[in-house]
Amino acid sequence: MNWRSTTVRFAALVFLLQIAAAGVLLLAVRVIVHGQVYAGAAATGEMVRQDVLAVQAQGVAAIAHAIVLHTIGDTGSRAVLLLTDAAGRPLAGNLDALPPNVMPDGQPVQIDLYRRRHATPEAMLVRVDRLAGGLRLLTGSVVEDEARTVRLLELAMLVALSLAVAFAALAAWLAARMIVLRLGDTVATLDAVRDGALSRRVPADASGDAFALLAASVNATLDRTGRLVEELTLATDMLAHDLKSPLTRLRSALERAAVAADTPAAQEAVERAQAEGQRLLTTVETALRISRAEAGIGRDAFAPVDLAIELEEIAEIYGPLVEEAGRAIRVVTPVRPTLKLHRELMAQALGNLIDNAAKYGAGTITLAVEAIVGGVRVSVSDEGAGIAPEHRAAALRRFGRVDEARGGSGAGLGLSLVGAVARLHGGALALQDAGGLRVVIDLPVGEEPTG
Structure with missing residues (x-):
């Protein structure tokens, strides 16, 4: 593959632009869907957090009571809560311990944890707050369904990107093929002219695009070249006639002079002149043959x-x-x-x-x-x-x-x-x-x- 070829570079550009467009579109869809999917869970977790924090001034018992209210029947609830003392011992909630990789007073973090009375880990969106007396409060919401939706979306995006690559490659090949086909008549015409078909022309194209303009220019050039070849043929024929006739007469005159020469010196001079005349005649004939051959005359x-x-x-x-x-x-x-x-x-x-x-x-x-x-x-x-x-x-x-x-x-x-x-x-x-x-x-x- 010749990467200097304009056709190859054009096909590569079409391919890259197709992939870039598909990638940007899929990325935008993922960002939008991801934000929308997790927005509800984040709002639910924040609402639970505000409810619990609202009673923190009433003491640990009030906070624990609020947590119990939010986790009653937690098999159907999505709330995730845990209250621990300064030593990290759980005081209330549906988790057994604080996750070590969630920093207090930070942004919500997605993490997989086990809830009590649940046999499998679940994806959760949680955050940890510091309370008075060294207490720690974890609040959040289960986002297992949302995470599953995002995973399915990412799988669909991977499939879509693979299809985009295939379609981009097909589009690039079709674009390159279209260029080659559009130039095919022009190339075939030039090859035929090179091989001696001087009357061959590119078929007329009424599309008016760049390829049609190229075809018209090539035809105009071939018309001009055809006229020049015709003029060259006429000129060479006339030159051959105008030069060979006097040279032939000169040779005949020298032959008669050779017969009439009565001294060895005169005979030698006439023979020398005959040799030079023959050499000149041969040179003219050879030069004319070269010119006619270079012009493609004789292929018929x-x-x-x-x-x-x-x-x-x-x-x-x-x-x-x-x-x-x-x-x-x-x-x-x-x-x-x-x-x-x-x-x-x-x-x-x-x-x-x-x-x-x-x-x-x-x-x-x-x-x-x-x-x-x-x-x-x-x-x-x-x-x-x-x-x-x-x-x-x-x-x-x-x-x-x-x-x-x-x-x-x-x-x-x-x-x-x-x-x-x-x-x-x-x-x-x-x-x-x-x-x-x-x-x-x-x-x-x-x-x-x-x-």
Whole structure:
């Protein structure tokens, strides 16, 4: 559980507020009921106390007589009285002794005591007063029924609090679930757009709440993005046409000049110009491919491709080039997954990696495909010096060059194109060490491929 999640924190807030409200309500009910239940018993005890104290000036006999009057037939009476002398000996009343934990001249205290002729202790609300001559007078009232009522109330409150916790948890879950459901269409739309469905929009919502405003903003943003992609497509097509045509004408003119060159120096200059023209044409085409791939253009050309067969065909195409350099190329395919890919772009990306390995690497070039959790990994590795970890970020940037590690006359777009193709397929590109440089492309699939 991610506690930084706004949804989780909102659910926790709903839960805590529900529990706090239930707790305050139950506590208020307990205080009110407790006060009302014991109010009558306290009034009864105070009335008995005042009756007895009213005759204290007439002597011990008068006090004892008043106590007897209040305790006659005490099996049905709730009055509790006891008069003791200075030594603590009982003189009158329905208790056998003063409780030691009730302080004289204090507030009424609830305590469990035995009354005479009663086999079980009872809850009582009593107080002790000092009288002249060291006498002590305990007065009060039995509150056993009230205490039982309060215990039942507390048990009911405990059950109610348990139910409140359960309902609060349910309310918190429903609140979080409502947020997730309300955002579900928006998230699904953005996922679909990311996967190439540029015409997908969030369904209209007439509620006017914050989620509806978010959906409207997302749709407006997607409309603007769609127009930009259309403009980019048009611009790239126009740029390709405007640049490739003169470059092609330039190459034809150089070819004619090469035929007409009558000296070795002129021939060399024309060939150099032809090489630079071809390099410029390749750079333009590669840059356009990267821009189109980054914009998601080309997903409509995806088709099922057997990666193992594709790697074998690419190795067969580039085999003669690698063998001319005195090196070997091999294919390792422990699994044979079939994925929906843009076959032409993927083939060009892998071809770029093989070309880089042939130019800058050493030893055997290995093309491999293996299963990973949630997808497959396609890799091209060699046995050369590789690229130092601190230079890899620069190597992956567009027009990035790592002159310290590699030479050559490339434009620095090879790995950028491979990265763009990987992202077009929802995957990722990474550079690793494996006794040389190992370039891996992780591609997602619906389920793990089997061998």
